[in-house]
Amino acid sequence: MIARVLEQQSAISFVLSADRKARHLVPTWQDVEVLEAVNNSLSPLAEFTDALSGEQYVSVSYVKPVLHLFNNKILAEKEGETELSKCIKKKILDYLNNKYDDPLTQELLDMASAIDPRFKLKYVNENRVEAVKTRLRAEMASISTTVKPQPSVTVREDADDQNAPALKKTKKTLGSFFKVDEDQRPASPSLNLQDMAITAELQSYFLSAAVDSEEDPLVWWKEHAKQFPALSKLAQKYLCIPATSSPSERVFSTGGNIVNCLRASLKPESVDRLVFLAKNL
Structure with missing residues (x-):
């Protein structure tokens, strides 16, 4: 609205000055200066x-980059600006x-930005980089531990069944003496292997080639889900979050259009x- 008023400033002044009763409404240079300051800001x-x-694309990971852009470029003070413009910014x-x-x-914003x-x-603060990496490792570990292979089920024959054939006793092989039961196997080596896999996946992700800012991160994660299995799960968790409440408000508006006085039942x-x-x- 302000941009339109500034664009039509000459026409507005001409029309108002032609009417004696409306001449006092002609914008003064102070009014124009205020409008220009607000418009520029x-x-x-x-x-x-x-x-x-928007709601058709990932938006939450944009918040940190946009704030950085505002603070360092878009809303930064420039030479020749009025004090009002600087104050508004x-x-x-x-x-x-x-x-x-x-x-x-x-x-939350650091995690969303890091997983994009x-x-x-x-755009993550240098003092928080290690904290973000630590949380990524923790959540990747929780995802890896929740997905466990199902134990195989063996069907045992009833010993009282007279018709069941007797099981043939097999001889032990030499290698069987060196096998370790699952219950007796120490947990630390497996945990170390899991930590190593998580660390390798995380380092590989951060060392991967840069992605153009115009590309869709969801398409990228779909193509690299097998390469980064745990991180792809975190991408599904964080990148689905909307940056603003506009999508939910649009849903409320749609519901208000559907449920009206004629369709209240x-x-x-x-x-x-x-x-x-x-x-x-």
């Missing part, structure tokens, strides 16, 4: 707001930095199906 944020509010930066300054939020192959640890299950179809067709 807010116009760069429009595209970023639309991008972070500073207020915006203070608000955004305070909004995402919560430790839990920072931890486009950014990895590029719909069952909850029917509403769920209709909203799902409306958002996915």
Whole structure:
């Protein structure tokens, strides 16, 4: 709206000055200066707001890079700017930095950014890199331990069954004396092997080739899921988080359009199906 007023400033001034009763509404140079300051400060944020509010692509991993871009380029003070422009930019930066300054939020954003192959640890604070790697290892270990192979089931014949043939006694081989039962095998070597596999997978991921910022990280993870099995599970966990509440608000709006005064008797299950179809067709 402000950009449109500045664009049509000459026409607005001409129309208002032609009417004696409206001449006092002609924008003064102070008014124009304020409008230009607000427009210069807010116009760069429009595209970023639309991008972070999307729901057809990964958005949560963009938050840290966007904040870095705001602090160092987009909203940084420039020579020749008015004091009002500098004040507006500073207020915006203070608000955004305070909004995402919560430790839990920072931890979540660091994990989402690290698991995105486009950014990895590029926008993670140097003091938090080791903490992020430690949490990645811990979550990768928890994923590896939860997925255990199922023990094989053997069917034992009933000893009282007279019709069952007697089992032939087999001789022990020399190698059988060197076998160790699973219950007696120490746990530390397996844990060490698991830690080594996790460390190797994590290092291989961070040393992999850089991905273009325009590529879809979900497609990348689909192609490299076998190469990074544990990290691909973490990508499913973190990259599905929306960066803003806009997607949920769109769902609420869709539900409000479906459930109205003429369709107030719909069952909850029917509403769920209709909203799902409306958002996915």
